[in-house]
Amino acid sequence: MRPDLLRPLLGTLGLLIGFGLYAWAGDLPQPWQRLSIGAMFAALGISAVLYARGERWIQVLGSVLILYGVLRAFVIG
Template identity: 60%
Template sequence: MNLYRQLMGAVGLMIGFGLYAFADRLSPPWNSVLIGALLAALGVTTFVYARGERWIQVLGVILIAYGALRAFVLH
C-alpha cells in the first residue's frame, strides 16, 4: 500500500469539501461558476495524474466537461 497516496487523497477530500462549502455561500451565478471551475480543475489534475490509466483519464475528461457545463450552462 502506498500510504502517501492515501494521505493525499484524504487531504484532497478535506480541501475539496471546504472549498465546496465556501463556494456555496457565494451569490448566484458565482457559486456555480466557482464550483464548475473547481470540478474542471479536478478533472485536469486527474487527467495529468493518471499517466496511462485510460479509465481514469476518461473520468478526468468527464469532470472537465461537467465542470465547464456547470460553470457556463447549468445555473
C-alpha cells in the same frame, strides 16, 4: 511489498479540502457560486487527466469531469 502510506493521507487531506472549498463556494452569490464550483470540477478533471499517465479509464473520468465543470459553470444553474 511496502504500502505507500502517503497516498491515503493525501487523499484524505484532498477530500477535506475539497469539501471545505465546495461548502465555501456554496455561500457565494450568483454567478460566482456557479462559476467557482464549475471551475473546481474542471480543475479536478484536468489534474486527473495529467495524473493518469496512460490509464485510459482515469483519462475518461477526467474528461467527463472537465465537461461537467464547463457545463456546470455556464449551462447548469
